[in-house]
Amino acid sequence: MSEAYDIIVVGGGPAGLAAGIYGSRSRLKTVILQKGRPGGQAATTEELENYPGFPRGTTGPGLMEAMAKHAESFGTEISNEEVVELDLDGEIKVVKTKSGKDYSSKSVILAPGAAPRTLNIKGEQELRGKGVSYCATCDADFFEELDVVVVGNGDAAVEEAMYLTKFAETVTIIVIHDEGILDCNKVSAEKAFANPKIKWVWNSVLQEIKGDGIVESVVLKNIKTGELSEMETNGVFFFVGTVPKTDILKEKVELNEHGYIITNDRMETSVPGVYAAGDARDKYLRQVITAASDGAIAAFAAEKYLAEEEGFKVQVLNEAKPVMVAFWAPQVEASLAAVSQLEKIADQLGDSVKLVKIDTYRNERVAKRYGIEEIPSLLFFNRGKVAAKITGTFSQQAVIDQINSLKE
Amino acid sequence: MKEVDKKTFEDEVLKAEGLVMVDFWSPKCEPCKELMPYVAELAEKYDGKAKFCKLNTAGNRRLSISQKVMGLPTIAFYKNGEKIAELTQDITIDDVEAKLNELL
Ligand SMILES: Cc1cc2nc3c(=O)[nH]c(=O)nc-3n(C[C@H](O)[C@H](O)[C@H](O)COP(=O)(O)OP(=O)(O)OC[C@H]3O[C@@H](n4cnc5c(N)ncnc54)[C@H](O)[C@@H]3O)c2cc1C
Numbered sequence: 001m002s003e004a005y006d007i008i009v010v011g012g013g014p015a016g017l018a019a020g021i022y023g024s025r026s027r028l029k030t031v032i033l034q035k036g037r038p039g040g041q042a043a044t045t046e047e048l049e050n051y052p053g054f055p056r057g058t059t060g061p062g063l064m065e066a067m068a069k070h071a072e073s074f075g076t077e078i079s080n081e082e083v084v085e086l087d088l089d090g091e092i093k094v095v096k097t098k099s100g101k102d103y104s105s106k107s108v109i110l111a112p113g114a115a116p117r118t119l120n121i122k123g124e125q126e127l128r129g130k131g132v133s134y135c136a137t138c139d140a141d142f143f144e145e146l147d148v149v150v151v152g153n154g155d156a157a158v159e160e161a162m163y164l165t166k167f168a169e170t171v172t173i174i175v176i177h178d179e180g181i182l183d184c185n186k187v188s189a190e191k192a193f194a195n196p197k198i199k200w201v202w203n204s205v206l207q208e209i210k211g212d213g214i215v216e217s218v219v220l221k222n223i224k225t226g227e228l229s230e231m232e233t234n235g236v237f238f239f240v241g242t243v244p245k246t247d248i249l250k251e252k253v254e255l256n257e258h259g260y261i262i263t264n265d266r267m268e269t270s271v272p273g274v275y276a277a278g279d280a281r282d283k284y285l286r287q288v289i290t291a292a293s294d295g296a297i298a299a300f301a302a303e304k305y306l307a308e309e310e311g312f313k314v315q316v317l318n319e320a321k322p323v324m325v326a327f328w329a330p331q332v333e334a335s336l337a338a339v340s341q342l343e344k345i346a347d348q349l350g351d352s353v354k355l356v357k358i359d360t361y362r363n364e365r366v367a368k369r370y371g372i373e374e375i376p377s378l379l380f381f382n383r384g385k386v387a388a389k390i391t392g393t394f395s396q397q398a399v400i401d402q403i404n405s406l407k408e
Numbered sequence: 409m410k411e412v413d414k415k416t417f418e419d420e421v422l423k424a425e426g427l428v429m430v431d432f433w434s435p436k437c438e439p440c441k442e443l444m445p446y447v448a449e450l451a452e453k454y455d456g457k458a459k460f461c462k463l464n465t466a467g468n469r470r471l472s473i474s475q476k477v478m479g480l481p482t483i484a485f486y487k488n489g490e491k492i493a494e495l496t497q498d499i500t501i502d503d504v505e506a507k508l509n510e511l512l
Contacts, residue, residue: 036442043438061438129479129496138437141466142478213476235478 005029005105007302008095010083011245013040014064014288015278016111018295019302020071020078023109026303031105032071033097035082039064040113041242041279042288044135045156047163051288060137063288083112086252088271091309106309107273107302110249110261111295114242114279114286119151123209124238131215131235136160139235143168148235149218151206153177157239158184158192164237165197172199172233174206174220201231209236244280256282267298272365273309275302308363315356316381322406323354323381324399327372329361334393335376342378345399353403382406409451409460414471420461422489427458427511429504432475432482434466439497440481446501447483450508457512485511 007023009016012034023030032038042048045060054063068078081097088108095103116134118124124132133139140163149172150161157173164171173192175182179202182189192198201220207228208219217232244259254262254270260282267275277294279286316323326342328335339357346355360367360375370379370386380388380402388402412420412430421428431447433440444462451460465472465480475491477484483504485493493511495503 037438039438046436129482129494130476131478133479134497135437135439138434138439138480139478141434141436142469142473144469214473214478 004092005031005103006306007031007107007109007299008033008093008103008105009109009111010086010095011040011111011113011278011280012038012068012078013111013113013278013291014042014067015113015280015291015295015298016040016109017064017067017071018292019109019111019277019299020076020295021067021074022296022299023302024071024074024076026299027075028299028303028306030075030299031077031079031103033079033081033083033095033103036080038068038078040291042291044137045160045163046137047159048288049159067292084248086248088252088274091273093273106306107275109267109295109298109302110253110269110274110276110280111278111291111298112245112249112280113291114244116238117241117243119206119238119240121206121208123211124236127209127211127215127236130213131211131233132209133235133237134239136163136237139237140164140167143235145169146234147172147232148237149174149206149231149233150237150239152239152241154183154239154241155185155188158182158188160237160239161198162188162192162195165195168197168235170197170199172201172231174201174204176203176205176223178203206236242279242286246280258282265297266301267294268301272369273302273305275299305365308365312366315354317384319354319381320383321352321354322387322403323356324403325356325358325379325381327358327360327367327375327377327379329359329375331361332375338376338378338393341396342399345396349400349403352407380406409448409462412461412463414468417463417468417471420459421486424459424486426487427508428486429458429460429508430484430486431460431462432465432472432477432480432484433462434464434480436466437480443481443499443501443504447504450501450505454508454512458508483507487511 006028007030009019009032012032016032020032043061043064048060084098085096087094092104093108144167147170148168151174153175161171203224204220204222207221210217217230220229246259261276262282263276269276275298277298278291328339374391378390482496
């Protein structure tokens with residue numbers, strides 16, 4: 001097994017790269033495991049006009065290359081590896097890759113992103129790469145002087161359709177809604193309506209793609225009338241949303257019913273020391289900026305986690321003498337009294353015992369790990385192991401008796 | 409790997425003897441560039457067993473379409489002037505190697 005990292009980041013899209021920048025800049029040993037070139041979905045769109053600070057003139061691949069260089073400049077390693085298995089439960093997490101390597105780390109940030117959704121309509125699978133595409137930058141130039149249809153009407157669909165007009169003769173957008181209604185932002189909608197190369201088919205869905213080895217036509221179905229019609233075209237581009245790439249995470253961290261990773265606003269997953277960022281998360285807006293933002297938060301939270309774990313290890317687990325760990329919270333009056341009582345006891349006992357106070361409001365994790373359900377609670381550690389537990393308020397004598405029994 | 413284009417495709421691929429593998433790519437296709445180094449490794453590993461070519465579809469659009477390639481990345485296999493197999497989009501190098509072994 002290779003040397004342990006502080007942070008392993010799974011996925012090198014904008015979320016993973018931002019996590020790399022924040023992690024390595026905090027001097028944490030950080031590696032990004034990324035299948036193929038970094039950049040993710042953002043590297044598949046030329047039209048990236050809404051990343052702050054880059055009004056026009058930056059492209060998805062350009063911005064992503066800059067982010068990757070930025071991360072590397074602070075010391076992030078980016079390894080071309082596909083993660084196939086994860087063991088996240090222990091204190092040391094192990095991530096296995098397809099090439100057969102094991103990476104180990106104290107914390108993990110999951111940023112596997114998402115992939116285009118397929119609709120599995122007739123002909124879609126067979127004619128992939130034969131005119132059916134999910135990536136405009138990859139395939140647009142094949143369609144110079146040809147006609148294409150775009151399926152979908154969200155931001156990505158309408159913006160990619162605009163990009164396609166630079167190549168194709170006509171771009172026909174198939175919209176499921178009534179005339180004039182699009183799911184994309186207003187600015188893009190207005191631009192698209194004004195573009196003479198864009199044509200619209202309303203109230204319709206794609207029923208079938210036909211062609212002998214190459215796309216020749218599509219069958220459209222009007223959802224209002226049920227009427228079918230055939231339209232000649234050379235290409236079909238699908239932009240109908242994405243699905244998270246979280247198959248390898250099933251039963252590892254908590255996912256929602258659509259497979260997105262559930263986190264809180266600190267990007268913590270259901271497993272301590274494991275964070276998630278970017279499009280693979282259950283979240284409201286999936287964009288480059290929010291992916292990068294998640295990555296920053298996740299790395300910051302991981303840094304705090306590592307510091308707290310390290311602190312607990314040094315102060316409690318590796319301590320030779322008995323340690324009393326008091327769990328308190330600022331809003332629990334009784335716990336404040338308990339803490340000051342313990343401070344007095346510790347003073348009395350002098351050097352033979354150590355007192356460590358844990359504010360459970362700021363550090364829930366340690367409390368949870370040791371099953372603390374009531375505040376105040378007191379744990380006695382002896383050589384790294386829990387030797388006794390007192391829940392709720394306690395008498396001075398009970399504490400002293402406990403310490404004495406430990407010393408025996 | 410041999411770079412082929414519209415002028416050389418006929419001689420290098422269609423008229424070649426034995427199995428020929430062609431990697432269709434373009435500079436704008438990120439997944440193609442991801443795959444390319446692995447394809448080059450494969451070409452070295454199977455050197456002598458098949459012929460390995462790459463074709464930049466930018467500038468060779470008509471040729472690509474005539475080969476019914478309209479999406480990238482595409483890896484096509486030819487024998488005796490005919491396309492006998494093809495892998496397209498979402499390809500992993502393992503898929504390519506498996507197909508190659510199947511055809512050899
Ligand atoms: C066509 C299109 C146009 C878009 N336009 C815009 C736009 O104009 N503005 C905007 O802000 N956003 C846009 N977006 C959305 C934006 O690209 C995403 O929100 C963003 O890329 C999400 O970043 P991410 O890091 O979470 O995931 P991704 O970008 O999906 O990156 C995840 C990476 O992780 C890798 N990975 C996954 N699983 C593994 C594994 N097991 N092992 C190793 N690596 C793995 C993937 O290969 C991928 O490279 C667009 C998206 C698309 C598809």
